[in-house]
Amino acid sequence: MTDLELTAHGGSFRANVSVPGDKSLSHRAVIFASIAEGDSLIEGLGPGADVASTVGAAQRLGVDVEIVGSETRVRSPGRHAWVSPSDPIDCGNSGTTMRLFAGLLATTPTSARLVGDASLSRRPMKRLVAPLSALGGKIATSDGTAPLTVGGVRNASGASVWVDVASAQVRSAFELGALSASGTSTIDSPAGFRDHTERWLSAIGLGEWTSHTAFEVRPGLVPPARYQIPGDPSSAAYLWTCAAIDPGSHVTTPSVSLNPGRLGFLEILARMGATVDAEVTGSTGGDPVGDVSVSGAHLRAIDVEGDLVASSLDELPLVAVLGAFAEGVTTVRDAGELRTKESDRIASTVAMIRALAGGAEEHADGFDVVGTGFLEGGVVETRHDHRIAMSAAVAATRSTGTVKIVDADVASVSWPGFYRALEGLWS
């Protein structure tokens, strides 16, 4: 555990920063490459501990993964030949690793026990049980949480399910499980989720949209492939916020994922008054990629609710930081899901703003932040949550006093070089 003390730089910056490979797409690239029989190549895999948990899980199933510089070479015997590990698979802090592997394995003859750290072991896993059981998959939780025991099934069948949460992790778990069923399957849910898995399945002909939110999966073989991972917009969001809270600053982040389910925070920045420019320059597996620029402004408070919440969920601690520097009271509602993240992110976000002498109030499904135009500094407890650590560091760039971040190295869950990149904005 390393604590870090940060003080404001003073002065504006203009910067162009390439952020690390997208975490959601990195998990999926390793998983798709592990399902396929043969050799796949991933360029630009995300460097965080969460993605390393997915690589570790694949290796435990008998997949060979070699990382050489920016290239990750995956050689898999194919999903049908995975081995059942005798010891548990450790998913670390990564909810995506645990939920996607639960789906992947639940409908296969391979069986495994999935465990996680203290934070992951508190997160809800019961939401996987009904959709995976509908496929004839096997999943046992420990009172609705990890450890999970999954798999050992030879006769999974197609199913149609509705899930009442806009969770890409739950949808993806079902879709990956449905790939080894005997018939077609459909999943539907509320809108706002990141649809990376659906886009990649469509691109290889194994699925299609049947409505705006309903997706049909056809069982079939995933071919080995080359994957180019774009930058992570959820990481870039820390740099966008640094620019947004200073009227003289400007940052460009080239080639980040512009999946519609990831764009909520850009909409929030624009509605609060920052200048936002996002230009699609290409795609990866039918998933848009592009350059994003953000210039700062005198911000105004807004209300964040409805579908916008799902597409900005990981960035909501940053909305609290923006709110503290804006004019008026910023409110976030319909965000009860925040309580199921690496920490109870409603409580930890409000505690962060208060620790820095700002005004914030907790609600059952969100929070209010009073825009004072400044934060003073103080001691922020990260509660083992990378997004709280990094949001506090962003607040520190414009706080009047020193910000101490307790257990600051938890940022390495998604971005090991984060504090250096932040410092680099002014160099």
Ligand code: S3P
């Ligand atoms: C993720 C989906 C989101 C997000 C998480 C990554 C993914 O979770 O918060 O950081 O890669 O599928 P939910 O879809 O469960 O809300």
